[in-house]
Amino acid sequence: MSNTSNNVSAEFRRWFWRILFSFQIINMISLNQVAGVDNTFRRKFDREEYLERARERERQEEEGRAKPKGKGPPVQRKPLKHRDYEVDLESRLGKTQVVTPVAPLSQQAGYYCSVCECVVKDSANYLDHINGKKHQRALGMSMRVERASLEQVQERFEVLKKRKDVGSFTEQDLDERILKQQQEEEERKRLRREKKKEKKEKAVEEPEIDPDVAAMMGFGGFRSSNKK
Incomplete structure (x- = not known):
């Protein structure tokens, strides 16, 4: 459908230029006859020259339509690489935020x-x-x-090996941790014993009140626990 419309448009333009040139020729001839003077100082109309220009213009338009639209050079993108930062997903958890439409x-x-x-x-x-x-x-x-080379793989293994050596635990480290936990547990037990001892020391029996003093103070109901 697009090719048919382009052909019709091209034919219409050729027909239009031909009609226009014909009218220009007739107009110039009539002007020369009416004036009755020599107009050689004016540029004479060359029909073949204008027709050649029209053909050249049509040829350029046809070439422009036939020529595919040039696309730019393809974008060279870098290969996918490992993320060098930590994704933050928890910094806003449990927080309240006021959100407005604007x-x-x-x-x-x-x-x-x-x-x-x-x-x-x-x-x-x-x-x-x-x-x-x-x-x-x-x-x-x-x-x-990106495909890794042999050298890159070997370097990666070395990095992982060093990381494992730094974070690994020996048998001596395990014994030290167990001993430390035992010492902490003994310290907690010692503190609990001291607290119990302090409570016992504070819980001193109340001194006996003399009956006469108690009667004078209105504490007649109290009796000494010691019997005479």
Whole structure:
């Protein structure tokens, strides 16, 4: 359908230029006859020249339509690499936040992505987003992983080995931890015994009240526990 319309448009333009040139020729001839003077100082109309210009213009238009639209060079994206930062998913847990409709995206409820300028409502979808194709493209990376060389694999093994050596526990470390726990438990028992002893020392029996003094003070109901 598009090719048919283009052909009709081209034919119409050729027909229009021919009619226009014909009218120009007739107009110039009539002007020369009416004036009765020599107009050689004016530029004479060359029909073949204008027709050649029209053909050249049509040829350029046809070439422009036939020529495919050039696309830019493909973007060379870096291969996917390991994330060099820790994803923060817990810093806002348990906190209260006032959200207004006019607040910027970074202050709205959810997890804000500054790279894509969007808000994701929960942590699961946020992880899917930052690991997804759209986010990685915004960072200039593709979803292809670079193939590791033998040297890189060996270096990685060395790093993991050193990390394991630093974090490993020997039998001596285990004995020291057990001994430390026993000492802490004995210290707690000692403190409990001291507290009980202090309570016993404070719980001193009340001194006996003389009956006459008690009667004078209105404590007639009290009797000494010692019998005479």
